[in-house]
Amino acid sequence: MRIAKVLALMLATGFAPGAGAIPWMEVGDAGDLPATAQVPTGSGALTSISGSIPSTSATDADMYRLHISAPSTFSATTVGTIGASGLQLQNSQLFLFNAAGFGVYGRDDDPGTFRTTLPAGSPLGPQIPGDYFLAISGFARDPVSPGGLIFPSSPSTTLFGPTGPGGTQAISGWTGLEAALASRGNYRIDLTGAEFASLATPIPEPGTLLLLAAGLFAILALRRRNQPGGHP
Secondary structure, three states, rough: OHHHHHHHHHHHHOOOOOOOOOOEEEEOOOOOOOOOOOOOOOEEEEEEEEEEEEEOOOOOEEEEEEEEEOHHHHHHEEEEEEOOOOEEEEOOEEEEEEOOOEEHHHEEEOOOOOEEOOOOOOOOOOOEEEEEEEEEEEEEOEEEEEEEEEOOOOOOOOEEEEOOOOOOOOOOEEEEEOOOOHHOOEEEEEEOOOOOOOOHHOOOOOHHHHHHHHHHHHHHHHHHOOOOOOOO
């Protein structure tokens, strides 16, 4: 009977086993707004996200939805990688938005490193557990709201909050062009304190559910036959 209860519980909860700490590779082209952001599928710790700002586009930005359960441990660092295009995204920008699309903090690349880091433990960083949107773009491609730029427009390698004229409103688009080739190419974002978003919990295929159900009913039928007075 214990096995039957376990199977019933698996069916009731959707049978979504954890995938462990794994990286994510961009599928197609990730959207650049919360409504079109890519949601990495899996569960548990999300260690990195890899993707590309195409060399053929000067207006691309990629956004991903992730979950942060312990805000003080969250960090994100870009690393240029050589892929099929042979280009590395060296001049990157990172931006974090909350689940409603409001800016949290952002940064241009670190001095002399061609990396961009949103550090852990910053007073500007996330303070409340929940789902967030992490966006990456090349230099000069900046997020805007109906009120204007969400983050400061002047080139800066310091960490900044949403202090631009549109910083009190949710992101609605992007402005500017990634003119230089160093602002396009392949990237990897190394993460700490990040998990797969709650909306990304894998949903089992219908065939899996039917198989589990068949197993459950078979166990119940066998148990009934073995009881005194049961039919052969």
